[in-house]
Amino acid sequence: MEHFDVIIMGGAIMGSATAYALLQERPALKVLIIERDPTYRRAATPLALGGVRQQFSERVNIRMARQSIETFEHFGELMETRAYGRPEIDFRQGGYLFLVSEEKWATAMENARVQLDEGVELKILSVDELRELLPDVDLTGVAGGTVCPREGLLDPQAVLGGYTAKVAEMGAVYRTDEVTGLKREGDRLVSCGTASGAEFSADYFVNAAGPWCREIMHMCDRDLPVEPLRHDIYVTRIDKQADIGLAYTTLPDTCWWFREHADGDTMLCGKTKLDFELGFDYSPDLPYFADVVWPSLAANSPSLDRVRLLGAWRGCYEFNTVDQNAIIGFDPEIQNLLLINGFSGHGMMQAPAAGRGVAELILHGAYQTLDLSELSAKRFETGALVVEKAII
Ligand SMILES: Cc1cc2nc3c(=O)[nH]c(=O)nc-3n(C[C@H](O)[C@H](O)[C@H](O)COP(=O)(O)OP(=O)(O)OC[C@H]3O[C@@H](n4cnc5c(N)ncnc54)[C@H](O)[C@@H]3O)c2cc1C
Numbered sequence: 001m002e003h004f005d006v007i008i009m010g011g012a013i014m015g016s017a018t019a020y021a022l023l024q025e026r027p028a029l030k031v032l033i034i035e036r037d038p039t040y041r042r043a044a045t046p047l048a049l050g051g052v053r054q055q056f057s058e059r060v061n062i063r064m065a066r067q068s069i070e071t072f073e074h075f076g077e078l079m080e081t082r083a084y085g086r087p088e089i090d091f092r093q094g095g096y097l098f099l100v101s102e103e104k105w106a107t108a109m110e111n112a113r114v115q116l117d118e119g120v121e122l123k124i125l126s127v128d129e130l131r132e133l134l135p136d137v138d139l140t141g142v143a144g145g146t147v148c149p150r151e152g153l154l155d156p157q158a159v160l161g162g163y164t165a166k167v168a169e170m171g172a173v174y175r176t177d178e179v180t181g182l183k184r185e186g187d188r189l190v191s192c193g194t195a196s197g198a199e200f201s202a203d204y205f206v207n208a209a210g211p212w213c214r215e216i217m218h219m220c221d222r223d224l225p226v227e228p229l230r231h232d233i234y235v236t237r238i239d240k241q242a243d244i245g246l247a248y249t250t251l252p253d254t255c256w257w258f259r260e261h262a263d264g265d266t267m268l269c270g271k272t273k274l275d276f277e278l279g280f281d282y283s284p285d286l287p288y289f290a291d292v293v294w295p296s297l298a299a300n301s302p303s304l305d306r307v308r309l310l311g312a313w314r315g316c317y318e319f320n321t322v323d324q325n326a327i328i329g330f331d332p333e334i335q336n337l338l339l340i341n342g343f344s345g346h347g348m349m350q351a352p353a354a355g356r357g358v359a360e361l362i363l364h365g366a367y368q369t370l371d372l373s374e375l376s377a378k379r380f381e382t383g384a385l386v387v388e389k390a391i392i
Helices: 013-025 059-073 105-117 127-133 156-169 210-218 286-300 302-306 348-364
Strands: 002-009 031-035 096-101 123-125 142-147 173-176 179-185 188-194 199-207 226-237 248-250 255-259 266-271 308-320 327-330 337-341
Touching: 002 013, 013 031, 013 156, 013 337, 013 348, 031 199, 059 105, 059 348, 096 105, 105 142, 123 127, 127 142, 156 173, 156 348, 199 210, 199 348, 210 226, 210 308, 210 337, 226 286, 255 286, 266 286, 286 302, 286 308, 327 348, 337 348
Parallel strands: 002 031, 002 199, 031 173, 096 248, 199 337
Antiparallel strands: 096 142, 123 142, 179 188, 188 199, 226 266, 226 308, 248 255, 255 266, 327 337
16 A cells, blocks of 8 residues: 555645645655546536635634735746646735625624724725715615725636646656545554545545535544535626626625626626525526516616626635635644635635645644634634624
């Protein structure tokens, strides 16, 4: 049986970001990444929107996003490979713009104080300033807004491609196969078996299986409160002259939109829907666009009344059903199993920092740069939950 220092189960953004951080610090490490679908057709990563923001209420989320933004800002140089050169991830910084209702203004200002204290380049906007930015949008009931120019949007597929190419060049072994079983002896994992009949042993195992992470846990008699949560994105055509701003804009009712390309006529939009049934399903809900999203857009802006639906896609979040935040660190029961799961819709923007944290635990037994201890799965036993107030 071939032995590795680390086996990573799942090879999308979390698995690859972990492998990158491991090999960056310890190039000789033997790392195996087992990924069952090299096209990543159903993986959350390429189906993500690619929104990157630091506007969270919890310091740990702000810090992870800040560290990750540094990686995204230098992604091309960091991920340059001999084979493919510098990846272009189209990181369009310019802001996430939140329009905040009178009812939520006090909470938004509490969050803003924390963000400013953490060094976030946040701007608080009055209604008059918002009117200048979005002349067509009805601001009735809006108390103000917040925007951060360092935030923005990137191309998730390009980020994934950048990581996988780099990590392969750094020496990680990507194997197309499915993890089907784990051999556990007491409080340690010894080996994993795959659909092709192979078996590999390792010192450490990382569960990076996204919305499928519970299946991995069940293979070693463990569990995690993570379920697939469906999330739909609608692609529309708008009038090219429509004045909808350049930033990713979110209304108080959680309806959001942005221009897909800075000067194009396609707009991506949606509206948070947390009461989707849990479970895998990849057919977007088109009536939801007609019945809920479009009316909300139209009620708020005449330019958005004339959108035409071109298509839609759905992905599944790895949704932490207890406190909707990442679960990172050693499994509380199995000493050599690391978790990097449950990001609940904000994993893309946290992946570089999360992968680095997991790598630090493996290499040093403790966090070295950002302390992510509060995100450990132990919190489900102790009750010290991490509740994020700025979830969209
Ligand atoms: C529609 C949508 C929009 C989103 N928008 C944003 C956004 O704007 N900003 C943001 O920050 N985040 C966003 N997210 C969240 C983000 O995409 C995820 O948090 C992140 O991609 C999770 O990465 P992952 O590697 O854990 O999971 P995945 O990308 O799902 O990868 C898991 C991988 O594990 C593999 N796997 C599973 N089981 C096995 C097994 N037994 N053996 C081998 N391989 C296995 C799968 O094939 C898959 O490739 C969005 C998610 C969705 C679905």
